[in-house]
Amino acid sequence: MGVGHPFGLSAVHLVEGVAFIKEDSSVFEAMLDGWHAQQSGGRRLQKKTVEDRLLMVRRFQAHSGVWPWEWTAAVFDEWMTDLVSIRKLTAATIRGYQIAIRQFCDFICSPHYGWVQQCEERFGTHPVQICHEWNTRPHVQEYEGDPHRRPLTRPELQLLFDRADEEVQLRLSAGRKGAAAAYRDATLLKVVYAWGLRANEAVRLDVTDMYRNPKVSAFGDYGFVRIRYGKASRGSPPKPRTVTTVMPWAVDSLRDYVENVLPLMRAGSSTAMWFSERSGRLSARSLSDRFALYRDELGLDRQLSPHCLRHSYATHLTEDGHDPLFIQRQLGHAYQSTTGIYTHVSEDFANHILNEALTKIPTFATLK
Template sequence: MRSVIEVGPGSVPVHLQGAVAVLNEEETVWEAMLSGWRAQQFARNLAPSTVDRRRELVTRFRVCADAYPWSWTVGAVDEFFLELRAVGGAAQSTILGYQGALRMFLEYVCDPRYGWVEQCWQRFGDHPAQVFHEWNTARHAQNGIAQPGKRPYTRDELQDLFDCADERVVRIRQKGSKGWVTAFRTATMMKAAYAWGLRRNEVRSLDLVDCASNPAARQFGDFGIIYVRFGKAMRGSPPKRRSVLSLPEMDWSTEIMRQWVEEVRPLIARPRASCLWPSERGGMITADAVSRAFNEVKREAGLDDELDFHSLRRSYVTHLLEDGYDAFFIQQQVGHEHASTTSIYTGVSPDYRARVVSDAIARMATTMIPTAAKD
């Protein structure tokens, strides 16, 4: 029989090429497939955490299907995702992510360059085939999937949130507790996320060197530009970088950041630490710690459950739109590849909509006056 030619990471390993007998053939070939896919993904520079999550998912699907990939069917797909939706209550975005990962695994094992199709046919008289098609999987209705309950803060809600965060700092400090420093950190992080439209991971990952002056707007001092180095990555790509300009509407934020960096941060930061928001242990604050601290403030402020940390970013987009900023400029500020993604974040207030209508009526009245005068 013709042996498989190894072409790179992910190919059938040498010890399986041809029809060499092995113990427990099915399990051996299955494990070799997983190892090969792992190598292929690492060759594409994917993160180990992403690779491990995908491996766990593929293994979970194999157990549910009670079959190996060369025997998978569309019926197994239906059963697996029916249980996820009906029993597990999985979200639409979760279903899309799972189906995408499983589809990619089958694309890998069905690719003739890796030799798995021929290997399975020689050993089992069957071969893997793609069972995830357009007609039996969920589809993206838009470039981003937003939960209906998620929305931006109104300006009053945002003020209530920030006031509550500031009051916590004062209250804790008056009690003589050192906890006021971490409360100040939480308040400043929240305001920074809103002032520059940052995601939770983007704001927590900032270093001191990511804050810089803007030669065209020196009034913002050392915080005229925020350099985001850990923006949300596209699938299979490294984190996206972008620079976010400070805006006149957010000029209050630069003084808050200066106070944090120069006066408060030194009380908690260890020598030579570079992270902008050091934890009590000295390293970068974790995402869970950010969420917990934020949720405490939000609950104390009495705000709705659907308002989360990401709603600060939604508010940034919405309020800039209401203030008359160009949509493309906003898109560049928040780092969206497509304008349609930015539009999902937008939730203009009733006051703004009423103002737009009033302005339109006023313009119509102005254009009609000359005509009426001629009559």
């Protein structure tokens, strides 16, 4: 019956002229089925993106207690008030809910899918768009994350790495199990920082993701790192990129781990770079837990997370004089403005840039 019809056409999901025992819930489920097909089929969105959006629509329907063809802007505003005032969700999360409801309303209001006609015939009313510019949050800036998130200072970074290395020695000296795992964690923390990786990008690395850079033979097989699980755009597959190695000390650390420690932890013929004690691939949660343990022992800011190592990478490369476009490509950002969010230069570096700028002004140049 649905052959040749576009995804989501009401006739594909409802039997024409048939009244259901629970007609309202049956139509709602058919709408969701159609929207699922439209997003998964023609638009090829990721499964998790589609499922998350469907869940948001279900939550709104459950909160409002009315069906989509009865929704109004006032009902939507009440839900937003609850999410903001009672549940205190973040701006980015609120926008996610708003986008999901807006797109669902676009779908069921579209003349291409027949839901308006179905609702008029069955319920004597029809759905309308309830999300408008005056009751949704505008996306006026790139970053809406926690303002406490910042890069580690160089002394803080050294404290973290020293503590991770110390753990290896403590376990060896005490004859305790877990020295190899501690070495793995110490190396992983360094890799996250030295190549500016996200946690998921780092734990998904394989030893086969390392390549030679013909311009820097001293790095051997570690001149480039191929990231195969880069952060995806909304609904898209992971975005790959290649990161150029810029920190020689990190090469030495990673090479030593791969040659001397990884063979002790490798499971079978797997090419994974990081293994758990149970021989499975290490999780991002394990990385986060280890970082938090050392952070708290050192008395560092509890707002710091493994992602702050990526911020540190961007900031320190900027302070070391690397080209902004190069840093942008290393991080895998589509826009320079996004990279700017990661860059928090030190006061000394800012003063250095200021002095250089002032010397280009004749009045200040003669004063130096």
